[in-house]
Amino acid sequence: xxxxxxxxxxxxxxxxxxxxxxxxxxxxxxxMALDCPPGSAEPWLPLIDASGDRDLFDQxxxxxxxxxxxxxxxxxxxxxxxxxxCIAFARENxxxxxxxxxxxxxxxxxxxxxxxxxNEGFWHQPPQEQLREIRRGCQLFYGVTDATLSxxxxxxxSRLGRLIERADKTTRILDVKYFLLLxxxxxxxxxxxxxxxxxxxxxxxxxxxFRQAELGVIAPKAVAAFLLLDPVFPRSxxxxxxxxxxxxxxxxxxxxxxxPDNLECLSGxxxxxxxxxxxxxxxxxxxxxxxxxxxxxxxxxxxxxxxRYFVVASPVSxxxxxxxxxxx
Numbered sequence: 326x327x328x329x330x331x332x333x334x335x336x337x338x339x340x341x342x343x344x345x346x347x348x349x350x351x352x353x354x355x356x357m358a359l360d361c362p363p364g365s366a367e368p369w370l371p372l373i374d375a376s377g378d379r380d381l382f383d384q385x386x387x388x389x390x391x392x393x394x395x396x397x398x399x400x401x402x403x404x405x406x407x408x409x410x411c412i413a414f415a416r417e418n419x420x421x422x423x424x425x426x427x428x429x430x431x432x433x434x435x436x437x438x439x440x441x442x443x444n445e446g447f448w449h450q451p452p453q454e455q456l457r458e459i460r461r462g463c464q465l466f467y468g469v470t471d472a473t474l475s476x477x478x479x480x481x482x483s484r485l486g487r488l489i490e491r492a493d494k495t496t497r498i499l500d501v502k503y504f505l506l507l508x509x510x511x512x513x514x515x516x517x518x519x520x521x522x523x524x525x526x527x528x529x530x531x532x533x534x535f536r537q538a539e540l541g542v543i544a545p546k547a548v549a550a551f552l553l554l555d556p557v558f559p560r561s562x563x564x565x566x567x568x569x570x571x572x573x574x575x576x577x578x579x580x581x582x583x584x585p586d587n588l589e590c591l592s593g594x595x596x597x598x599x600x601x602x603x604x605x606x607x608x609x610x611x612x613x614x615x616x617x618x619x620x621x622x623x624x625x626x627x628x629x630x631x632x633r634y635f636v637v638a639s640p641v642s643x644x645x646x647x648x649x650x651x652x653x
Contacts, residue, residue, distance in 0.1 A: 330425055331482045332635035333418040337426075338470075338486035340415035341434070344408045345463035346494040347398050350375060350528050352456040357524040358391070369394040375497045378406060395452065408459055409441050427473040430466065437462040478576065485572050485630070492565035493623050498528050499552050500616045503545075522548055529560050549612060550604040562619065566596045569626070576634070588629040595622045 386393040416438040526532040555561040
């Protein structure tokens, strides 16, 4: 497979996954803002921290409020990671490799792009409806890809991009709760604290699966364990890392014995660390520090993948390598 094709497939899926995650984050925060008790902090600025774009936001919107946060994350042209820009970048990468992806994939991403760019009626809907339609459009792209793309290298690079982006966003939204939204001792277990944990689970698309797995009260340790270490939930860090490791082995085609290279070593060590470290040990050593180290590993993993497989990068995806998840 040509490097530019692999690069485009990888970034199409990273961009679509990023847009879907941001739409869910904002959608849940819109609902949570209505439920917050009077006088409590609204759940807006933490979204900027979860996206890793606080410096850019402060530069564009000094002292910005809720409406500026939503504008920045959804439609701002100056924000490369806004939903509209993510879909535009994904569509441009897809346009360059239309002979590789299926017609159904192209029609879905192209249709979503034009809905956001030229359908003014779309933006006159209530915000919740806008975000829900974006989220469903991204999920439909996943479904079309799964149903129509052969399980060859095209599929493997597509899955690789989606999984790395998903693992990063799961860790970021959890880190925001633990580090930036940590309540004062008197608020622990209170109404606002419980609302924040519920919103966190919903932001990760995990609320129903968590309630099926954990029948007791919503406890911080149980939520962290589910999002980080659950082996079967598709948005947990462990699940993503297992599939990343498997995908890299298939893409690399290693069949002969020998010392693993840097990419294989990092993938295996990261998977082992997040498969066999108990949640009590992670929390005792500082969950924020553990997540920070994981995000750094994901960055390094992305760079090693880029250096090995994406030597020839298209103009859009070349700039997009700078959008890899930044360390917290």
